[in-house]
Amino acid sequence: MLSVPEARARILALLQPTGGEIVALTEAAGRVLAAPVVSRLTQPPHDVSAMDGFALRAADAVVGARLRVIGAAPAGHPFAGPVGPGEAVRLFTGSVVPDGTDCIIVQEDTACDNDIVTLHETGHPGKHIRGKGLDFAAGDTLLDARRLLTARDIGLAAASNHPWLTVHRKPVVAVLATGDEIAMPGEAIPAGGIISSNSHALAAFIRACGAIPTLLPVAPDDRIAIGAAAEAASQADLLITTGGASVGAHDLVQAGLGDRGFDVDFWKIAMRPGKPLMFGRLGTLPVLGLPGNPVSALVSAVLFGKPAIERLCGLAAGAPQTEPARCTVALAANDHRADHLRATLARGADGFWEVTPFGPQDSSMLRRLALADALLLRAPDAPAEKAGAMVPVLRLADCGM
Amino acid sequence: MLSVPEARARILALLQPTGGEIVALTEAAGRVLAAPVVSRLTQPPHDVSAMDGFALRAADAVVGARLRVIGAAPAGHPFAGPVGPGEAVRLFTGSVVPDGTDCIIVQEDTACDNDIVTLHETGHPGKHIRGKGLDFAAGDTLLDARRLLTARDIGLAAASNHPWLTVHRKPVVAVLATGDEIAMPGEAIPAGGIISSNSHALAAFIRACGAIPTLLPVAPDDRIAIGAAAEAASQADLLITTGGASVGAHDLVQAGLGDRGFDVDFWKIAMRPGKPLMFGRLGTLPVLGLPGNPVSALVSAVLFGKPAIERLCGLAAGAPQTEPARCTVALAANDHRADHLRATLARGADGFWEVTPFGPQDSSMLRRLALADALLLRAPDAPAEKAGAMVPVLRLADCGM
Numbered sequence: 001m002l003s004v005p006e007a008r009a010r011i012l013a014l015l016q017p018t019g020g021e022i023v024a025l026t027e028a029a030g031r032v033l034a035a036p037v038v039s040r041l042t043q044p045p046h047d048v049s050a051m052d053g054f055a056l057r058a059a060d061a062v063v064g065a066r067l068r069v070i071g072a073a074p075a076g077h078p079f080a081g082p083v084g085p086g087e088a089v090r091l092f093t094g095s096v097v098p099d100g101t102d103c104i105i106v107q108e109d110t111a112c113d114n115d116i117v118t119l120h121e122t123g124h125p126g127k128h129i130r131g132k133g134l135d136f137a138a139g140d141t142l143l144d145a146r147r148l149l150t151a152r153d154i155g156l157a158a159a160s161n162h163p164w165l166t167v168h169r170k171p172v173v174a175v176l177a178t179g180d181e182i183a184m185p186g187e188a189i190p191a192g193g194i195i196s197s198n199s200h201a202l203a204a205f206i207r208a209c210g211a212i213p214t215l216l217p218v219a220p221d222d223r224i225a226i227g228a229a230a231e232a233a234s235q236a237d238l239l240i241t242t243g244g245a246s247v248g249a250h251d252l253v254q255a256g257l258g259d260r261g262f263d264v265d266f267w268k269i270a271m272r273p274g275k276p277l278m279f280g281r282l283g284t285l286p287v288l289g290l291p292g293n294p295v296s297a298l299v300s301a302v303l304f305g306k307p308a309i310e311r312l313c314g315l316a317a318g319a320p321q322t323e324p325a326r327c328t329v330a331l332a333a334n335d336h337r338a339d340h341l342r343a344t345l346a347r348g349a350d351g352f353w354e355v356t357p358f359g360p361q362d363s364s365m366l367r368r369l370a371l372a373d374a375l376l377l378r379a380p381d382a383p384a385e386k387a388g389a390m391v392p393v394l395r396l397a398d399c400g401m
Numbered sequence: 402m403l404s405v406p407e408a409r410a411r412i413l414a415l416l417q418p419t420g421g422e423i424v425a426l427t428e429a430a431g432r433v434l435a436a437p438v439v440s441r442l443t444q445p446p447h448d449v450s451a452m453d454g455f456a457l458r459a460a461d462a463v464v465g466a467r468l469r470v471i472g473a474a475p476a477g478h479p480f481a482g483p484v485g486p487g488e489a490v491r492l493f494t495g496s497v498v499p500d501g502t503d504c505i506i507v508q509e510d511t512a513c514d515n516d517i518v519t520l521h522e523t524g525h526p527g528k529h530i531r532g533k534g535l536d537f538a539a540g541d542t543l544l545d546a547r548r549l550l551t552a553r554d555i556g557l558a559a560a561s562n563h564p565w566l567t568v569h570r571k572p573v574v575a576v577l578a579t580g581d582e583i584a585m586p587g588e589a590i591p592a593g594g595i596i597s598s599n600s601h602a603l604a605a606f607i608r609a610c611g612a613i614p615t616l617l618p619v620a621p622d623d624r625i626a627i628g629a630a631a632e633a634a635s636q637a638d639l640l641i642t643t644g645g646a647s648v649g650a651h652d653l654v655q656a657g658l659g660d661r662g663f664d665v666d667f668w669k670i671a672m673r674p675g676k677p678l679m680f681g682r683l684g685t686l687p688v689l690g691l692p693g694n695p696v697s698a699l700v701s702a703v704l705f706g707k708p709a710i711e712r713l714c715g716l717a718a719g720a721p722q723t724e725p726a727r728c729t730v731a732l733a734a735n736d737h738r739a740d741h742l743r744a745t746l747a748r749g750a751d752g753f754w755e756v757t758p759f760g761p762q763d764s765s766m767l768r769r770l771a772l773a774d775a776l777l778l779r780a781p782d783a784p785a786e787k788a789g790a791m792v793p794v795l796r797l798a799d800c801g802m
Contacts, residue, residue: 029605076582078593155602163587181477186564192479201556204430324752351725
């Protein structure tokens with residue numbers, strides 16, 4: 001059996017980021033930069049006032065000084081002329097500091113009577129002035145390629161005068177559910193059948209990971225139909241199948257894809273839930289085959305599908321990031337399979353996470369997975385732990401799940 | 402001056418969740434349930450096999466027993482007749498357990514020769530059988546109203562046969578930037594002007610918080626124009642203004658909105674960055690006025706805008722959730738204003754966050770905010786801390802920012 005990290009590394013080794021596309025700044029949040037953002041201007045473009053107040057010469061800034069106010073310069077309306085000794089100009093936050101001045105005295109530290117301002121505070125050169133380029137200068141690389149763009153980044157790209165950004169194209173991820181027993185929600189359920197749930201959960205997960213899901217029509221348990229369905233996904237960047245990756249005679253996904261030249265890697269992963277995993281290429285299309293059990297499918301999607309999609313999106317992809325949490329119950333020693341216990345999280349009095357695994361962990365219990373906050377990770381052969389031990393957890397909401 | 406929690410409570414007290422709308426299951430991830438999801442079926446709908454193997458009577462399940470295989474029942478193809486003593490039926494994971502059987506012996510623990518299966522393992526009633534309703538039963542409330550729907554929830558709603566869900570309508574949040582000095586990215590920049598950045602960052606933030614942003618045209622520093630622009634937002638659920646909420650003579654937002662009957666609350670908040678905040682109602686439209694400085698605006702958006710949008714979305718809204726982190730540097734005692742230091746986070750060797758605030762914290766430094774991972778929260782009058790102290794941090798990515 002393969003370990004989880006080995007399987008993940010093999011998957012990632014076969015995937016390449018998508019190419020770039022130009023998107024409007026307003027559409028770029030949550031996308032991954034394919035080219036760095038280099039500033040097109042200097043910010044602030046001039047020395048500007050950090051406060052509402054009066055610009056003057058620091059040499060004049062003594063308590064009790066009375067200066068003549070020769071004008072006002074709201075932000076966006078710079079004062080035209082130079083300012084001489086004994087003179088002051090009314091400024092506002094963001095106003096350009098007029099030529100001849102080098103100091104701002106804030107409004108609250110003055111008294112103003114018609115065109116005479118009396119200072120109640122001293123100053124020094126540069127006081128309350130934001131120097132030209134304090135934030136950034138033209139030519140500075142502000143954001144690196146491969147960065148997932150935040151709302152703040154969008155503000156920064158705007159401020160540096162970029163109406164367009166070059167980002168990785170959103171990968172298209174096709175989802176193929178198989179099984180004679182599968183019905184769509186709201187449609188007639190065949191005898192012994194169940195409703196398709198994996199494909200809908202996977203579609204939402206794929207979108208949350210930054211890709212575009214395509215739900216292929218459910219394929220019956222027929223190798224010809226399965227092969228044809230997979231072939232229809234050839235324009236996708238990744239095909240995820242669910243179901244049909246077990247050892248039964250009716251697990252036809254491998255066979256159906258094999259008929260089309262699928263270069264198959266069928267793995268048993270040393271993990272619980274979700275031992276069987278399939279990975280390979282159908283022509284140039286990478287195919288990730290998840291187990292059919294809902295919990296196994298979705299946990300496998302977090303461990304293998306998320307890094308795969310992140311790699312396609314242009315991100316540095318690897319193991320999902322765990323966090324430490326205090327386990328509220330004792331844990332038995334683990335066997336040789338990495339375990340992923342469905343668990344709830346709560347903040348303890350000291351602010352740290354406290355994690356409590358559910359009792360039964362049957363891989364068919366989707367409701368329990370939905371109500372879980374996290375997976376509690378138990379490494380292969382992890383020793384028993386007493387209640388209160390720190391253990392690694394994976395917050396499902398952080399994983400797009 | 403108002404404290405941050407007081408101001409937040411006053412804002413939340415004036416906001417109501419939007420009404421419900423029906424959306425397709427495939428569009429419901431990330432939305433907030435306005436009505437509970439009650440299961441329309443029982444899952445599994447019958448006793449089903451948890452493994453690939455043979456269904457038989459537990460009474461026959463002794464090592465060495467040879468049973469006649471009278472049929473096979475793939476998932477979705479239940480076995481029609483009853484199964485008698487000495488008989489077995491080949492099943493697969495998810496297959497309906499046939500009448501007359503109460504035990505599954507897994508395939509690996511058998512040898513099968515034509516229609517005779519020899520058992521290498523004992524069994525007991527219920528072995529490897531998932532009982533009808535193990536996951537959930539018809540009529541169970543699976544997901545409560547006010548829940549933010551995850552990918553797993555979508556799977557659960559699908560499994561319980563819901564093609565449609567009732568969620569809160571996405572609130573529309575209009576954004577009004579004001580200022581003669583503001584240009585849009587790529588357009589001509591006026592003398593002393595800067596590029597609009599707050600409104601673009603806020604739009605991305607609003608979307609990340611689950612609402613629909615509308616960027617109103619930038620209003621010049623003219624009270625008539627500002628009033629008219631705000632009036633145009635009357636169909637929105639919330640109007641966020643940026644700039645114009647300071648004490649200067651050219652801060653005309655209050656005046657412009659006042660002309661239209663704005664019931665204004667202008668607050669100074671005991672916080673840094675971002676002291677000035679405006680809140681009130683223009684008719685029935687709630688208006689949140691953020692400061693003009695980029696960092697002040699975006700930090701205020703996290704502290705006040707996010708809970709406001711969450712309330713509109715139907716979520717239980719309150720203070721953003723902090724996490725504990727070990728501070729890598731000593732911190733000076735704080736004054737009477739709550740401080741929000743821009744900081745980077747890294748995982749320490751023990752898995753806990755380590756937080757390092759930037760040196761200069763000028764509220765005009767947008768680049769530094771973009772490169773920050775978190776805000777380090779310093780309570781009013783917090784004492785000095787030595788390096789290594791645990792402090793609360795707010796991860797910006799968790800706040801839609």
